[in-house]
Amino acid sequence: NAGVTQTPKFRVLKTGQSMTLLCAQDMNHEYMYWYRQDPGMGLRLIHYSVGEGTTAKGEVPDGYNVSRLKKQNFLLGLESAAPSQTSVYFCASSSQGAQPQHFGDGTRLSIL
Amino acid sequence: EDQVTQSPEALRLQEGESSSLNCSYTVSGLRGLFWYRQDPGKGPEFLFTLYSAGEEKEKERLKATLTKKESFLHITAPKPEDSATYLCAVQAHYSGAGSYQLTFGKGTKLSVIP
Numbered sequence: 001n002a003g004v005t006q007t008p009k010f011r012v013l014k015t016g017q018s019m020t021l022l023c024a025q026d027m028n029h030e031y032m033y034w035y036r037q038d039p040g041m042g043l044r045l046i047h048y049s050v051g052e053g054t055t056a057k058g059e060v061p062d063g064y065n066v067s068r069l070k071k072q073n074f075l076l077g078l079e080s081a082a083p084s085q086t087s088v089y090f091c092a093s094s095s096q097g098a099q100p101q102h103f104g105d106g107t108r109l110s111i112l
Numbered sequence: 113e114d115q116v117t118q119s120p121e122a123l124r125l126q127e128g129e130s131s132s133l134n135c136s137y138t139v140s141g142l143r144g145l146f147w148y149r150q151d152p153g154k155g156p157e158f159l160f161t162l163y164s165a166g167e168e169k170e171k172e173r174l175k176a177t178l179t180k181k182e183s184f185l186h187i188t189a190p191k192p193e194d195s196a197t198y199l200c201a202v203q204a205h206y207s208g209a210g211s212y213q214l215t216f217g218k219g220t221k222l223s224v225i226p
Contacts, residue, residue, distance in 0.1 A: 004155070033212075042116065042216030043156070043199070050212075059213060090155050097212060099146060099203065103155030 002026050006091050006104035013081045013111045021076040021107050023091030029102075031094045032074040033058075034066065036087040037106075043090065049074055050097065081111045114139045118200050118217035125190055125224050133185040133220045135200030145183050146214065147176050148199040156199055190224045197221045 004025045013019060023032065034046040045058030047066040055066045063085060065077045074093075078085060089107045092100030115138045125131055137145065144163050148156035160169040162178040169176045173194060175186040185198055201214040 040218065042218050043201070043214075044216075045213055048212050056212070092155070099144065099158075099161060099214070100156075101158050103157070105153070105155050 004091055004093055004102050004104040006089075006107050008107060009105070010108045011110070013078075013109065015081060015083060015111060017081050017111075018077070018079050019081065020078075021089055021091075021109075023074045023076070023104060024072055025074075025091075025093040025102070026072065027093060027095070027102065028071070029093035029095050030071075031097055031100075032068065033092045033094075033100050034064075034074065034076045035090045035092065035100075036060065037090060038087050046076065046089075083111050085109065086111045114202060114204055114215040116200055116202055116215050116217035118198075118220050120220060121218070122221045123223070125187075125222070127191060127224055127226050128189050130186070130188045130190070132187070133198055133222070135183040135185070135217055136181060137183070137200075137202045137215075139202050139204045139215070141205035142180075143203040143205045145178055146201045146203070147183070147185055148201070150197045150199055150219065159198075187222070190222075192224045192226050195222055195224045 007022045030051050033048040035043045044060050049068040052071040067075045092103045094101040117136045119134045147159040150156045160176040165180045177184045197219040199219045201216040
């Protein structure tokens with residue numbers, strides 16, 4: 001049972017490039033979340049989904065887009081990467097709303 | 113604005129030396145308070161949910177308690193494998209999109225020395 005799997009684990013981008021972070025869960029959870037974690041700050045919610053085909057904005061959604069075409073997958077896109085988006089990105093899922101129960105191991109993204 | 117403050121920022125304990133971590137919060141109506149453990153290079157691991165003042169939860173050497181202003185994570189006779197960063201988060205009573213918003217603290221880094 002893999003839980004929550006994030007790909008890639010590491011990535012370096014140049015300013016202005018685009019990329020997509022993939023999150024997959026095998027627990028049949030309805031709720032999925034994308035967080036970012038920066039040094040000296042708490043985890044902050046970027047976007048979330050309450051079910052297949054739904055997405056909603058969190059605390060810091062600017063510069064990001066998401067899609068949830070399949071229940072098990074939640075994609076986070078950066079259309080035009082900026083240095084301020086250098087961070088560690090965590091995906092999470094849960095069977096109960098609002099409280100993330102299972103986290104992936106993160107994607108470490110550096111934007112030069 | 114919801115706020116969560118965790119103290120201390122870092123704590124070093126000798127193996128077997130019990131102590132407590134603090135999570136102070138300000139929220140307009142607490143819906144839930146959550147504790148997570150995070151190991152280096154890993155995602156947070158869920159530990160406990162507390163909903164009302166006076167509630168307590170236990171798991172192995174860990175015990176979480178809740179008052180109207182703060183929560184404590186008590187660690188009894190810690191072992192080196194308890195070394196990690198412990199995160200606290202609160203959820204407020206909001207409707208709609210706000211109900212999915214957790215406010216996380218910055219964490220307490222615990223080191224248990226053999």
